Amino acid sequence: MATPKTLTELSALIHEHTTKVEAYYTTHNLPAPSFHPSTPLKTVLPSDIETSRQIVLEAMDELTALMLGPVECLIPPPNAWICVTALQRFGIAKSFPITESSTFGEIAQKCSISESDTRRIVRQAIAFYIFTEPSPGVIAHTAASKALAQLPAVGAFIDFIAGEMLPASTRLVDAMQKWPGSEEPNEAGFALSEGTDFAMMEVVTRDPKRAQCIGTAMTFLHSRPEYDVKYLLDTFPWDNAARGVLVDVGGAKGDVAVDICRALPDVKCVVLDKPEVISGAVVPDDVAGRIEFRGHDFFEKCDVRADVYLLRHVLHDWSDKYAAKILGNLVPSLRTGARICVMDMCLPAPGSVSPFRGRVARNSVLYMKGIQNAKERDEEDFRQLFESVDSRFRFDEVIKPEGSALALICVTWMGENGV
């Protein structure tokens, strides 16, 4: 952990970097950040200003924790998601125009909920800067309620977290007690919260509405700049592979393959995913003939020869037992020198980042464990995983591109050509 800062050191840091951020907004004639609905929903900042913004957020987080003290810090609000879940479920943000105001009674009628429940929900939301109450009983939008009203993907993401992830999380500790150390996807918090013997993915994919929600939520997640495919394109040591074949294992509808083909004009991609996932996938005209889709279960042996096997956001869905099976099933298809590129979050080494920055990663660790005993990994976990599959894998490097949510874990097959 970094050397502790005093309260005034933290506030000086906040002042210094807030000043830089504010100066950027002023000199570029941008509206200053505010809660007013006219505020742009997203402003992309240059990297030095983004760094200042992160420093402010980290320092504020530390200062808040110090000011709260040990006991208040220990007990975070368990129900902070209730208002957001309810706003989304009942369509409250969309119930009146952004430029107008409303009342609890009007919202209640529009959204078919009781007035007293509306009051409770909206007033909790106001405590999180979602809506404002300019005079008693009169509700107006803020930038956050506008975002919920106007960005459907944000709503789908909230539905997914509230509908799938949170219920599973609430039973995670019970699952740890019931099935100590289990690596089985159907022995996790989700199985208890859902009252099922099946794994989350099986349950959700059987229900078109839930499957659609998870799909939209993932599209939202992956549309954020930190998931841009450019990090793969710019940092992977392509060498001859730029003129070879890339297999995208669990490549869904081929969005990543399309980006790869557009950036590397001589590469060919084979997208492997479950038949029901690839069905209806469309190859855009400009990359026609360079992307092939094949229905494939990655728990069966792979028979596609390639120069690079990409597993992007795939292994973190699985415990070591199953991740090892996925990797082991690639071995028969590997030629000497074939490379594997795993793109997943690589957990920061303990103490290497602030608690504020580490929290996103650590929260994800427990979310993934809760849904199906899935696993986020650090560098050592990845090394051990490959070693456990076959000692002929050479662990080359872990690339962590600045600004990317995902790292590239680069491995080469040093064995004979697989059979």
Ligand SMILES: C[S@@+](CC[C@H](N)C(=O)[O-])C[C@H]1O[C@@H](n2cnc3c(N)ncnc32)[C@H](O)[C@@H]1O
């Ligand atoms: C989180 S998504 C990642 C999609 C894509 N690689 C990306 O980066 O956007 C995980 C993918 O694994 C696929 N998948 C899950 N189980 C599979 C299986 N048994 N065989 C093949 N693909 C599978 C899913 O259909 C899904 O497309």
